Amino acid sequence: MNLAALCRPVTAGLVVCWSTFAGCVYAQSADEHATRHEQPAKELVVFVTTEAHHISSDASAATLNEDAWFAADIVLALTRDRFRLFGEFLLTSEERDLERFQLGYEVVPNTVAWLGRFHQPASAWNTEHHHGRYLQMSITRPAIELWEDQNGIVPQHISGLLVDSRRTLGDLGGLHVSAGAGLGPRIVEGKLDPLDLLDPHEGGRHISWTARVSYLPDYTGASEFGIVLAQHRIPVLDQSIVNFPLANEVRQSVYGAFGLWNQEPWRVVAVVYDINVGLRGPATARDERFVAGYVEAGRHFARGLAAYGRVENSARAFRSAYLSGNYPDVDLRRVMLGLRWDVLPRHALTLEVGRGESVRTHQTEIRLQWSAALP
Amino acid sequence: MAGLRHTFARLGLCVLLGLARPAWAEDRLLLLVAAQSRIEALSSVDVHKLFLGLTVVVNDQRLRPLRNDADELMRQVFFQNVVSMSESVYDRRMLALTLQQGIAAPPVLRTTREVLNALAADPEAVSFAWAADIERDPRVKVLRVLWRR
Numbered sequence: 001m002n003l004a005a006l007c008r009p010v011t012a013g014l015v016v017c018w019s020t021f022a023g024c025v026y027a028q029s030a031d032e033h034a035t036r037h038e039q040p041a042k043e044l045v046v047f048v049t050t051e052a053h054h055i056s057s058d059a060s061a062a063t064l065n066e067d068a069w070f071a072a073d074i075v076l077a078l079t080r081d082r083f084r085l086f087g088e089f090l091l092t093s094e095e096r097d098l099e100r101f102q103l104g105y106e107v108v109p110n111t112v113a114w115l116g117r118f119h120q121p122a123s124a125w126n127t128e129h130h131h132g133r134y135l136q137m138s139i140t141r142p143a144i145e146l147w148e149d150q151n152g153i154v155p156q157h158i159s160g161l162l163v164d165s166r167r168t169l170g171d172l173g174g175l176h177v178s179a180g181a182g183l184g185p186r187i188v189e190g191k192l193d194p195l196d197l198l199d200p201h202e203g204g205r206h207i208s209w210t211a212r213v214s215y216l217p218d219y220t221g222a223s224e225f226g227i228v229l230a231q232h233r234i235p236v237l238d239q240s241i242v243n244f245p246l247a248n249e250v251r252q253s254v255y256g257a258f259g260l261w262n263q264e265p266w267r268v269v270a271v272v273y274d275i276n277v278g279l280r281g282p283a284t285a286r287d288e289r290f291v292a293g294y295v296e297a298g299r300h301f302a303r304g305l306a307a308y309g310r311v312e313n314s315a316r317a318f319r320s321a322y323l324s325g326n327y328p329d330v331d332l333r334r335v336m337l338g339l340r341w342d343v344l345p346r347h348a349l350t351l352e353v354g355r356g357e358s359v360r361t362h363q364t365e366i367r368l369q370w371s372a373a374l375p
Numbered sequence: 376m377a378g379l380r381h382t383f384a385r386l387g388l389c390v391l392l393g394l395a396r397p398a399w400a401e402d403r404l405l406l407l408v409a410a411q412s413r414i415e416a417l418s419s420v421d422v423h424k425l426f427l428g429l430t431v432v433v434n435d436q437r438l439r440p441l442r443n444d445a446d447e448l449m450r451q452v453f454f455q456n457v458v459s460m461s462e463s464v465y466d467r468r469m470l471a472l473t474l475q476q477g478i479a480a481p482p483v484l485r486t487t488r489e490v491l492n493a494l495a496a497d498p499e500a501v502s503f504a505w506a507a508d509i510e511r512d513p514r515v516k517v518l519r520v521l522w523r524r
Contacts, residue, residue, distance in 0.1 A: 041478075041479035041482065042479055043478075043479035043480060045470060045474075075473060075474060077473050077477040077478060077479055078479075079477070079478060079479055081437070082437075084477045085477075086477030088474075102477065104477060106430065109430040109431070109432050110429055110430050114477075127475065128471075129474075130474050130475070132470065132474045135467065135470060135471055135474065164476070166429070219424075220423055220427050220429065222468065222471075264461075264464065304463075342463065345463065345466065346466065373470050
């Protein structure tokens with residue numbers, strides 16, 4: 001983000017949009033607060049984490065800012081009747097980013113059409129936790145779910161239209177459908193570069209498609225079982241794909257299945273993705289396919305204690321020339337164990353140890369994190 | 376003189392009984408809407424959905440939940456009988472609701488007086504209070520008993 005970006009028309013539009021909505025909300029609130037407790041409703045939450053860690057491999061420590069020692073994720077949600085405005089701004093010791101900015105309209109009850117930059121719904125993990133790390137039981141996220149600027153393999157931020165719908169199904173169950181389309185990322189200097197709303201460079205981007213369909217055994221519960229799919233055409237701006245310097249486009253298809261099972265005191269997440277990567281150039285075409293997945297199981301105990309473990313694995317990933325050339329430090333296999341202690345309401349201490357294997361190296365990591373949701 | 380003393384004693388007892396809050400009344404938690412509201416009934420499933428942040432529409436009215444947090448017993452009844460989960464799990468669900476769906480959690484009001492004023496001002500608001508606290512308040516109507524001892 002830079003100051004010059006604030007002068008751009010799109011950015012100015014965002015600022016005007018936000019200010020107008022917020023102004024209306026607060027003006028209305030001030031006028032009517034004495035007599036009416038109706039909407040607009042607003043929620044401001046800041047998810048804060050600080051972390052100390054030791055990672056045996058220098059290579060990964062240099063590239064993954066998942067390891068930032070401090071992070072504050074500022075979330076603001078405003079609701080007025082059927083309209084919603086949502087923003088998520090992430091501030092860490094490594095970056096400052098407007099991660100999500102969405103204007104929504106609830107077309108029918110529990111079906112919302114969103115316009116803006118959103119997290120693609122084909123990620124089982126990120127649509128559950130987003131950047132709010134306090135809500136994760138573990139400190140780290142699975143490698144296949146890493147954000148683009150953390151050396152992530154799969155695009156996670158799209159700018160366009162997202163429709164999210166929950167319908168009842170039978171007496172107790174529900175159906176959750178979420179589908180989005182919009183401008184996807186580019187590849188610059190070998191990394192995915194999603195559209196930055198505060199400094200937009202939309203040139204050359206293609207439309208990404210992404211969706212999930214899931215069954216909710218209990219419509220009001222937190223368990224969910226479903227499938228996901230996504231299609232991306234990612235232009236390469238600077239011939240920076242290692243092993244394929246002539247490639248000017250990467251095509252990526254993701255097909256996956258997931259299960260989130262929450263039954264106190266247990267919580268289990270299991271996800272598998274089948275990822276197809278197609279490299280396209282003027283006189284070259286190569287297709288690769290690999291599978292990545294993980295299972296994380298956790299159990300809550302008395303006094304706010306919880307224990308968890310996660311296994312991440314992949315098939316054919318180590319043989320992928322695309323991954324070995326461009327993501328040599330991303331863990332393709334990893335095992336970890338952790339203990340979490342919810343010391344106070346909305347404050348937790350977590351200790352995590354893990355052993356991972358990337359194309360380049362093996363590494364052991366030990367992490368200690370304080371996470372909180374404020375206020 | 377003795378008769379006058381008896382009269383004063385009876386009068387004092389009546390005043391005390393009138394001021395005292397009957398225990399049986401306090402032991403019923405009632406689901407409330409404004410007296411002018413068009414809502415006549417609300418199922419326990421809808422109440423559950425409403426306080427978990429889902430949109431509930433009844434008679435074309437989008438309902439707005441207001442959480443009454445006036446005392447400890449009421450809080451316990453809310454978590455055990457209305458949303459059926461522990462306070463910590465509910466708090467995480469509300470944080471996730473904001474993060475995932477951009478929805479604010481139901482507002483929490485600290486006194487029943489605030490709740491009654493809010494209900495009276497908003498025909499789409501839904502809340503709850505002890506029976507003893509809403510007696511003779513014509514501004515609200517009772518939809519159902521949420522809990523009784």
